[in-house]
Amino acid sequence: MDEGVMRTYARADEVFVAGHGAVLRDAEGREFLDFLAGIAVSALGHGHPGLVAALRDQVGKVVHLSNLFRHPYTEQVAARLCRLTGMAAAFFTNSGTEAVECALKLARKVMHARGTPQRCSFAALEGGFHGRSLGALSLTHGEKYRKPFGPLQPCTWLPPEDQDALARTLRGQQPAALVLEPIQGEGGIRELSAGYLQAARELCTATGTLLVHDEIQCGCGRTGTFLAAQHAGVVPDVVTLAKPIAAGLPMGACLAGAAFADTFQKGEHGSTFAGGPLACRAALVFLDEYEAGLAAAVAARGAELRAGLPQLQREFPIVREVRGRGLLLGLRLHHSAEAVQKELYRQGLIVNTTAGDVLRIAPPYVITAAQVQQGLRTLREVLARFPAAAPTTPETKQ
Ligand SMILES: Cc1ncc(COP(=O)(O)O)c(C=O)c1O
Numbered sequence: 001m002d003e004g005v006m007r008t009y010a011r012a013d014e015v016f017v018a019g020h021g022a023v024l025r026d027a028e029g030r031e032f033l034d035f036l037a038g039i040a041v042s043a044l045g046h047g048h049p050g051l052v053a054a055l056r057d058q059v060g061k062v063v064h065l066s067n068l069f070r071h072p073y074t075e076q077v078a079a080r081l082c083r084l085t086g087m088a089a090a091f092f093t094n095s096g097t098e099a100v101e102c103a104l105k106l107a108r109k110v111m112h113a114r115g116t117p118q119r120c121s122f123a124a125l126e127g128g129f130h131g132r133s134l135g136a137l138s139l140t141h142g143e144k145y146r147k148p149f150g151p152l153q154p155c156t157w158l159p160p161e162d163q164d165a166l167a168r169t170l171r172g173q174q175p176a177a178l179v180l181e182p183i184q185g186e187g188g189i190r191e192l193s194a195g196y197l198q199a200a201r202e203l204c205t206a207t208g209t210l211l212v213h214d215e216i217q218c219g220c221g222r223t224g225t226f227l228a229a230q231h232a233g234v235v236p237d238v239v240t241l242a243k244p245i246a247a248g249l250p251m252g253a254c255l256a257g258a259a260f261a262d263t264f265q266k267g268e269h270g271s272t273f274a275g276g277p278l279a280c281r282a283a284l285v286f287l288d289e290y291e292a293g294l295a296a297a298v299a300a301r302g303a304e305l306r307a308g309l310p311q312l313q314r315e316f317p318i319v320r321e322v323r324g325r326g327l328l329l330g331l332r333l334h335h336s337a338e339a340v341q342k343e344l345y346r347q348g349l350i351v352n353t354t355a356g357d358v359l360r361i362a363p364p365y366v367i368t369a370a371q372v373q374q375g376l377r378t379l380r381e382v383l384a385r386f387p388a389a390a391p392t393t394p395e396t397k398q
């Protein structure tokens with residue numbers, strides 16, 4: 001496997017050839033329950049009939065135009081995303097990383113326009129992940145991601161939940177933007193408190209720092225509200241989205257509030273492919289389904305998982321903590337989650353690991369109540385095979 005492909009991922013040898021709903025089928029016909037959705041992407045699951053019909057139709061009409069031409073779908077998706085997020089304008093991208101790049105450039109441009117171009121640094125949180133391009137990588141905390149690629153953009157790292165450190169940095173260093181994930185995904189499904197999100201909002205307003213919420217993993221309805229920060233009633237200046245936004249087609253968006261919607265002038269940012277008719281047609285199917293009832297389904301299935309996972313924690317000492325919200329959940333174990341993940345996979349349940357000791361659970365939004373119970377049963381069977389181990393991860397290391 002992996003012939004001719006750069007070895008940036010440890011890919012499984014399994015080849016999935018088809019799927020329906022939250023089930024994936026391999027080349028031998030074996031079925032797996034998908035509790036991962038391609039890392040929090042395939043919100044409508046696999047083989048969704050409405051998506052298949054819309055894409056077939058769109059491929060026969062027009063796939064690509066470039067951003068030199070208007071298209072109604074692009075504008076419809078922008079309008080609907082702005083309505084759902086409280087933002088005023090969208091820049092479409094092909095990935096989450098590009099949406100973060102757009103947000104960083106937008107913050108720099110705002111500082112130039114204000115006559116404070118020296119405000120060029122960024123603040124981000126320890127444990128945060130924002131992508132791997134040189135700009136986004138500068139804010140991605142993990143040393144393993146950044147070390148081989150320096151020098152990067154200047155960034156100050158803040159411990160999550162420490163409001164004093166946040167105030168000191170924003171007042172003292174005057175960064176262009178504070179960038180944070182309301183729920184850290186790659187950092188181990190770690191949710192920021194409503195109090196911290198609200199304090200960050202107030203401090204950013206007071207210091208003229210742009211507040212950028214990276215909702216690429218936790219946004220687009222995955223936690224029960226369209227944006228995860230809506231649980232805390234916080235509206236950022238800029239929000240980045242991607243992953244489920246076009247139900248599996250590559251797409252992201254950087255959305256800016258009214259005060260920043262006209263920041264870029266012609267030519268200051270761009271993309272050949274982004275926001276094209278095919279991806280936008282898929283995004284419209286996703287948004288239609290989301291607003292027609294999937295939002296309620298996410299809340300219901302999330303509540304079922306949130307009821308079942310603490311039971312596993314009570315039964316199996318290997319389980320240290322249940323994290324997350326809606327359909328973005330984590331089971332933090334007392335040691336590396338890799339062996340458990342591999343055994344789950346052998347038993348037909350797809351999850352992955354994040355931050356080393358966390359099993360990430362991020363199923364398609366269309367997962368059924370019966371499939372949630374099936375997944376919980378498989379988790380129970382597999383966790384029972386792993387004896388309690390003495391904690392090897394110090395409490396402070398996340
Ligand atoms: C919060 C967050 N930001 C940015 C990214 C990068 O997105 P992409 O891989 O689509 O470029 C990810 C990907 O996992 C993410 O979880």
